[in-house]
Amino acid sequence: MKKYFSVFCLFISLIAISQNSPVNYLDNFTKIGLNLQYTNTSFRNQTNTGLILDYLDVESPVIGINYNIFQHNNFNFKANSNIRFYNHQRYTYIGASDLDATNDILNTYTESGLVDLLTKIKSEYVFSKGKNIFLNIGTGFSVLYYKKQTVLNKGFFDFNDNRIFTYDWSTGNKSIYFGALFSLGMDISTKGMLYQLFVEYNHNLSGPTDIYTYTTSNLLVSENSTVEKRNTGHYLSFGISLHPKKSWFEKKKNKFK
Numbered sequence: 001m002k003k004y005f006s007v008f009c010l011f012i013s014l015i016a017i018s019q020n021s022p023v024n025y026l027d028n029f030t031k032i033g034l035n036l037q038y039t040n041t042s043f044r045n046q047t048n049t050g051l052i053l054d055y056l057d058v059e060s061p062v063i064g065i066n067y068n069i070f071q072h073n074n075f076n077f078k079a080n081s082n083i084r085f086y087n088h089q090r091y092t093y094i095g096a097s098d099l100d101a102t103n104d105i106l107n108t109y110t111e112s113g114l115v116d117l118l119t120k121i122k123s124e125y126v127f128s129k130g131k132n133i134f135l136n137i138g139t140g141f142s143v144l145y146y147k148k149q150t151v152l153n154k155g156f157f158d159f160n161d162n163r164i165f166t167y168d169w170s171t172g173n174k175s176i177y178f179g180a181l182f183s184l185g186m187d188i189s190t191k192g193m194l195y196q197l198f199v200e201y202n203h204n205l206s207g208p209t210d211i212y213t214y215t216t217s218n219l220l221v222s223e224n225s226t227v228e229k230r231n232t233g234h235y236l237s238f239g240i241s242l243h244p245k246k247s248w249f250e251k252k253k254n255k256f257k
Contacts, residue, residue, distance in 0.1 A: 023071040023126045025134065025187075029194040029243040031069070035080045037062035037239035044230045048214055050222025052093040053165070055212065055229045060086030062118065066196070066241035074126050076136070080241070081119040087112040088210070088231070092157075098219040099159050116209075117145040120181060120202075132190065138183040142202050144233065145176060146209050162218040169212050177206040177233055192248070196241040204233030 041058040064082030071077070088111040096104050122140025129135050153169040185198035210231035217224050 022073055023076050023134070025132075025189050026068055026071055026076065026194070026243075028189070028247075029068075029245055030249070031067055031243075033066045033068075033194070033196070033241045033243035035062075035064045035066040035082060035239065035241045037064075037082060037237050039084065039086075039235045039237040041086070041235040042232050044208075044232050046227035046229065048165075048216050048227050049225040050098050050216055050219040051095070051165070052091070053214055053229075054091050055231070056089045056091055058086050058088060058231065060084050062237070062239070064118075066243070068243070076124045076126060077122075078124065079119070079121045081117070084116050084118050086114050088114065094159075094164065094219075095221075098221050099164070100220055101159070105159070116147070119143045119145075122181060122183065124183070124185065126187070129186075132188060134187040134189070136183075136185045136187065138181075138185065138198075138200075140181050140183075142179040142181050143176060144179065144204075144209070146171065147175065164218060165214055165216045167212055167214045169210065172207050172209050172211065174206060177204055177209060179204045179206070179233065192245050194241075194243040194245075196243065198237075198239055198241075200237045200239070202235050202237065204235075206233070209233045 039058075039060050039062055041060070043055040043057060045054040062082045062084045064080055066080040067078060069077045069079060090109045090111070092105070092107045092109070094105045096102060099105065120140060120142045122138045124136040124138035127135040127137075154167065155169075156166045157164045179202045181200055181202040183198050183200035185196060188195040188197070208230040212229040213226065214229065215224070215226040216222070
């Protein structure tokens with residue numbers, strides 16, 4: 001995930017033109033706009049002995065609002081607040097030799113209905129690229145509210161009356177998580193709408209948001225093991241903010257005069 005983001009960063013850096021281009025084009029559009037994102041949050045999976053048991057990266061849709069706070073020369077300062085909906089997907093593979101079974105066991109399990117609140121504040125430096133296209137590089141910080149689980153979620157897997165593994169799931173030791181972010185974007189100014197497209201990497205500074213502890217036992221070939229699967233809270237996000245022209249609302253007001 002980070003490799004592709006690095007390539008994208010290099011590409012944008014090569015085409016960006018460092019020249020004075022005050023961001024007054026934003027004055028023509030509403031400060032508040034609709035924010036839509038698609039995020040990919042990474043897990044860090046320690047390896048159990050005798051089986052493959054991993055949590056896959058969490059892909060989730062995001063919806064919220066974006067606010068272009070104020071502009072100064074080439075800088076735009078903005079904030080957005082979003083609700084993120086997502087699932088955890090667990091992939092499990094256990095070899096037949098460890099179970100004295102005819103076939104391997106392959107299973108995918110989804111924990112659904114998870115929600116958090118994500119707020120970000122950042123500054124962007126804007127480059128001009130043509131009459132209505134503006135590239136930008138941004139940096140800032142994020143605040144994530146993630147509801148803590150008050151009770152540990154526990155589970156197990158048995159095969160032929162033998163307990164093969166157990167797990168405990170807990171959220172991190174806090175409800176608020178802070179992160180540092182870096183983004184690359186493109187603003188497209190049209191007659192009726194401002195489209196603010198961006199790709200963004202956020203590095204969680206407050207520790208994992210979810211911790212799963214797995215203990216394996218009673219495998220015929222492999223030794224017992226206890227490891228952790230951690231939701232790092234680091235994520236890569238692709239998004240767009242939509243800001244309509246101010247004249248949309250001015251015309252509506254004139255109709256009632």
